[in-house]
Amino acid sequence: MFTKILIANRGEIACRIARTARRLGIKTVAVYSTADARAEHVKVCDEAYWIGEAAATESYLRGDKILEIAHITGAQAIHPGYGFLSENAEFAEACQAAGVVFIGPPTSAIIAMGLKSESKRLMANAQVPLVPGYHGADQSPELLREQSQAIGYPQLIKASAGGGGKGMRIVQSLDEFDAALAAAKREAIASFGNDAVLIERYLVNPRHIELQVFADTQGNVVHLFERDCSIQRRHQKVMEEAPAPHMKPALRHAMGQAAINAAKAIAYVGAGTVEFLLDQSGEFFFMEMNTRLQVEHPVTEMISGQDLVEWQLRVANGEPLPLTQEQLKINGHAFEVRIYAETPEHDFLPSTGTVQVLITPDTNHSVRIDTGIRAGDEVSLFYDPMLAKLIVWGADRTQALQRLQAALSHYYMGGLNTNLAFLGQLARNPDFVAGSVHTGFIEQHRAELFPAPSTPPDEVMAAAVVRELAHRQTLSSQTQSQTLDPHSPWALADAWWVNQLPIDTFTFQIGEALYPMQGVKRSEAYYVQLATGEKLLRGECIGGDEWQIVLGQKTYRIRIVPVESAWLVFWEGRVWQLHVYDPLQAVNEHTIPSGGLTAPMPGVVLELLVKVGDPVKAGTALVIMVAMKMEHTITSPQDGSVQAIYFQVGDQVKEGDTLLSLE
Template structure:
């Protein structure tokens, strides 16, 4: 039996501890000795091509390097300067930004594997990870596909087939229609038989694509057409199945792993219930409140599912769970999941290492009895999106990025660095923040602590939303379900409070200190102490310098009267209230902090000033304040057509529903836009008549571009008269 190359640490009770993480995303695993049967390996893997991008490509590379396996990256034109390209031992350009011409091009990726002499391809998740044809293509070319056999991908990828296989294997399934007859009328009839509400779901695919809920017969056809359209775009297949929709269910999934010797194990369950747009936003392991008996039955059902399709490698069996903890098979993801790190954290395993070893022919490293559950783990997905605008995805540069430090209990899975661009062409996830604690309460406390330290400037993120979510009393109690966000909307999206006067003083102090630093630097460089640019913009009154600063808090302008004190401190007056303010900047590691005393109370925050905005990040809260631009410097802005529809982000116009002269009402669909791999319906902001349509189907529109011009009906009638 070959010895494991993993480093081991145990506590006094010889229990497996959590993974040990090092700085700069380098980490090693602390786990039980694993019985790697290297002598049984059918093929040696010395070089692996990662057919993916972003954080999953970086994550696979880290394990490959740990194992002494060389990594090969592929990249599109949009990713030429990306983190995964820099991390790889070799990197190959495979085409333009569009994924169909790069990351989804099977021929290009296979050719790179041949050119680089890679023995195996790891598909990550998304793109080609669950593509039957690609798995077969690899096999034909003699390249190891690090995933299950193509037959398992095919059987589990077609939801109607998977339901039949699961039912035969004794796995509970939800009532539904999974038939071949796909006429709209047949599907409507089956929905009526099952009873509303129903879930309309694409037979292929996943990730929330091609899924719609019809709550009544009246909306069935609209939801069906929308689901078909998105499924055609995402999977090139618009076949649908209909299932009974369970209100307020939990989404519970089980991590399974199989090998080529017929063995299969489960690594316990994850709860992924809190979602938006049917996509996960926060995951945890194990599931809160799940009894040991239900946990065992979940795991055993998932193993039966895996064995029913001769599964090899990492997979996830997803279940719907009702309030009584009855569970029903939903689908099987035949790949490594985005949220796999939480399973690794509670079991002390490295599932990518398992993938590589099992793909080479070795047995699963641990038996079911040897896999133990230790502690609790959360994963929060940090996205470039605007939660207050229906979680609209975003794109743009990460102008400032500061993260919590990786430690024994913290992982930061990312594929971007400060200065990198979150591309409009791909998923808008910035990172996965993964934490571990001895129990759920400790892990949740650690999650909130780390979220406060995740500071980003340059685009909207969901970090504040994640803080509101993780602090919600019902979430803290573990009362999670898929309707959690709409049910607790008011608490999760509180009205923005005005910035406190103390915080305004902190921002003012930071600006004054930065101005002083720049002034001193100019004086030293110019050697002209009498230059007007070498002094602040204050005024002298009886040997006391005074001035005022103006900051913008939301829509409110706030004037701060500042008096320079002889000891280097400041007296600041806001609305007649006086504050004594002092402090300075300190350096801790790679971060600069503003230490500020306001009337004797000291606070510490990160301060970023750019683009006429001051950002202050504190452990209690964060806020931003505008710095007014003088009128003579303000450019003339060109706004979108007044009263018309504008593009919420850069994307492709998929469908146009209206033409010039059409009358529309508020909320009527005008266009369908595909952006960040998702479908967005552009609706009329007001009633009126379509004056002009600016884009045709298939064309690309930039963010804030005018899409459709509307005019009031009265105005049109007056012209006619």
């Protein structure tokens, strides 16, 4: 077995690989960019080396630099994780030439599956069923347009060289084709350096089922069962489970055999994933093969009892597969949710900021967290917005889902937007609970998954009131102790008035909404006016940021964390940020000029599609931004003309920055 490996990746996957290596007694070498100097993966590895500036092209994609560090440190093998160089055939070849083992498949397999058009041809020869479409090498716009008409609508334009939802566009009619093709090619060249696309019939609301395959150098190939990855946004997975719900044994066998045939067709070695679309009719079609470990591999580990990274290391070391197909069994059910820095209610746009608060559920044999994020870490716009993965196991789907719901209710992050509340809504959705999943699930259930903004519940407001009153009492005591006459009633700095009730008055601000609060102290309790009427209120800190609150006849526990001039209140899987409103400082620093258009997310200006003076119609594309591997087009909300442009191509912008103004 290897004695030292280099992990050519970052974040949660680098930490996860290091964990297995440590268990096997293998030393690890981390690489990091300037943006990741304090990252967790740097700390958990035995050695760490700076590799370049924040941009991936200057750091994690520098194969030459990675090989140089492998040589310096004496690393015998390189584990590429997923993303970055994991499916880069040139890097795999460079490793071989340098005498360093690439912990992944042969270069020939990466090349064969790296181009979707070529992979479709190979799969057709291996009699693996395919979705009808065009997978040819001729990429002339005229031919692609002809093929588009021949295939019919709806259809999917897909980057031939990529994955992860990049370079994908759904086309509903011929009128949409040219713009969708241009956008898909532009995103493909930016993400993969190759703008070739394929066009396929778009299956309406299919299920996304993938098979984990493994092969060794002795010719053995097995599958470790299926995963259902149907819950997606922007063609990217949000939640995965294994095994797939309502999967019949005959269909599992057929898909498993097709996956093994696919791996054998390209003489595969190592971990791979064969992805299928399962139509509502029960037919399944090959979609693509990922020649690497997948983000969702932990659910397979949970139901199989196997460590897939250990399998990778052993296969790369020339050892046979640890188990045969007959020895592999499904045990229980597992879910994985991906925790992203994003704003789900705003089309899942990525978010940046500092993780100021991080509270996670307890981990054990049935609850696992894979992460590379700690409290205090900065989430930048340079990398994928995934922060962590929460994985749970149960004896069956019902128990696993109950554990997932409970774990999500105890998982909190504060300081930036995340999808945690959305995941909680998803896990409780009745159709999801019933296993009625498909790739259009989120869109179909938008009304339930994105409820209209509501008034904070009494439990949240009461907790914030208790914490603010306790804070004011502390400040009052400090002020009193620092005066020349601490016993003077004028030194108390509390709510006392002459011949008046001692009413504490303040206002909470949540978003743009203001909530005036009033509380009167009587004995050891307050009577507070909430939305549902006057309530008796008291509370005490029972450790750290956890408080016990008495609200009328109800006693409950809740977490309240101070962040700058606000209270973060964590309740039932959601975080509420309540600012103490100060009218003397209520100046909006991000006031937008009349007619201005602002950046919906932090990112980089990729393309300006207009210039000053241009007339525009409602819906005209104005600016294209990119951040965290995602492209976003900003369109005109109305007819008008471009009055001013405030940024140029290549400029970095913050969320809320005014990009241009219209007249």
